[in-house]
Amino acid sequence: MMNKGFMMIGLGLVTSTLVGIAHAVEEGDPAPDFALPSIYADQPAIALADMPGKTVYVDFWASWCAPCLTSLPLYNDLYNKYRDQGLEVVAINVDNPIEDGLDFLLDTPLDFLIPSDPEGDMATQFSVIGMPSSYLIGPDGEVKLVHMGFRPTDMEMIEAAIVANLPD
Amino acid sequence: MIRLMAVLITLGVLTGCSQVQPWERGYLAKQEMAWDSDPLERALNDHIFFSKEASSGGNIAAGGGCGCN
Numbered sequence: 001m002m003n004k005g006f007m008m009i010g011l012g013l014v015t016s017t018l019v020g021i022a023h024a025v026e027e028g029d030p031a032p033d034f035a036l037p038s039i040y041a042d043q044p045a046i047a048l049a050d051m052p053g054k055t056v057y058v059d060f061w062a063s064w065c066a067p068c069l070t071s072l073p074l075y076n077d078l079y080n081k082y083r084d085q086g087l088e089v090v091a092i093n094v095d096n097p098i099e100d101g102l103d104f105l106l107d108t109p110l111d112f113l114i115p116s117d118p119e120g121d122m123a124t125q126f127s128v129i130g131m132p133s134s135y136l137i138g139p140d141g142e143v144k145l146v147h148m149g150f151r152p153t154d155m156e157m158i159e160a161a162i163v164a165n166l167p168d
Numbered sequence: 169m170i171r172l173m174a175v176l177i178t179l180g181v182l183t184g185c186s187q188v189q190p191w192e193r194g195y196l197a198k199q200e201m202a203w204d205s206d207p208l209e210r211a212l213n214d215h216i217f218f219s220k221e222a223s224s225g226g227n228i229a230a231g232g233g234c235g236c237n
Contacts, residue, residue, distance in 0.1 A: 004175075064194035094191040123191040130190050 024127035027146055031137040032125045034058070036115035039093050039101055046115040048137070051088050055165050057158075059091045059134040060123055063100040067150040068132040072110055074155055078162065079112045086139070086167040092117050094131075134158075139167040 025032060035047035048056065059075060061068035072091060079089040089112035095101035096118035105114065117123060126135065129148065136145035136158075145161045147154065188196060195201065204210040 060191060062191065062194050064197050095194065096192075100194070120189060120191045123189065128190050131193065133190075 024129055025135060025143055025146065027143055029143050031056075031058075031135065031141055031143050032122070034090075034092075034115070034122045034125070036092065036117050036122060039098055039105070039114045039116040046090060046113045048090075048141075053139045053167055054086050054088050055082075055139055055162060055167060056088045056090060056137040057134060057162060058126075058137060059089070059132060060094055060117075060126070060128050061091055061101075061132050062094045063104045064095075065131045069104065069108075070152060071132060071150040073108060074152065076110050076112065078155070078159060082162060082166065083111075087162060088113065090115060092122055094118065094120055094123055096120075136161055136165060138165045 031048060033048050035045060035049070037045050057075070057078075059068075059071070061072060063069070075089050075091065079087060091110065091112060091114050093101040093114055093116050095116075098116045098118050101114075101116065115122075126133070132148075132150050134145075134147045134150075135143050136147075138144045144165050145158070147158060199205050204213070
């Protein structure tokens with residue numbers, strides 16, 4: 001009886017763990033369709049559906065995530081370099097409260113789109129497994145690159161992947 | 169019967185467990201999530217503890233608690 005009890009408790013633990021694991025977005029998968037409000041109250045909502053035929057670089061970031069904060073100004077340079085060739089950078093902020101994200105943006109103005117996802121709805125849909133996580137979506141709507149973590153030296157690889165997937 | 173109830177209660181409690189998702193880890197960095205939420209009180213307690221033990225380190229500071237620094 002006692003063993004059975006332990007087994008049931010173990011089963012419960014395993015189940016509660018498994019429930020949290022969903023299918024993570026991988027390279028070659030169709031990109032989850034996102035639509036989120038902008039972090040800035042005076043700007044329109046941001047949706048993948050509004051960017052047909054564009055190369056979209058989606059990045060999940062938060063103000064408490066140091067590598068995220070390192071990456072954003074570098075993504076801004078990249079965005080300004082390739083925006084005319086059809087690149088969109090969408091940096092989804094997962095801060096809750098969103099004021100934490102806005103505080104960072106006060107000191108670091110960024111030119112690309114910044115939606116706000118305080119409840120983590122899109123992070124759940126992408127099954128983000130670490131912060132920061134970024135996804136390169138080709139003009140065909142397919143995920144071309146999944147990148148987790150960030151070091152400044154990663155920029156070379158990310159830029160090469162973006163250039164290879166820019167619209168014709 | 170009591171055992172069955174104990175198992176059921178334990179299972180019920182387990183449903184309260186939730187994984188902190190990667191994008192929610194900011195919550196763990198909040199001050200109220202620390203063992204001691206008051207940094208000054210923590211420093212004082214550490215000071216008293218290390219004076220009594222005639223050692224330092226081994227708590228959250230660097231050092232292995234060898235008492236040699």
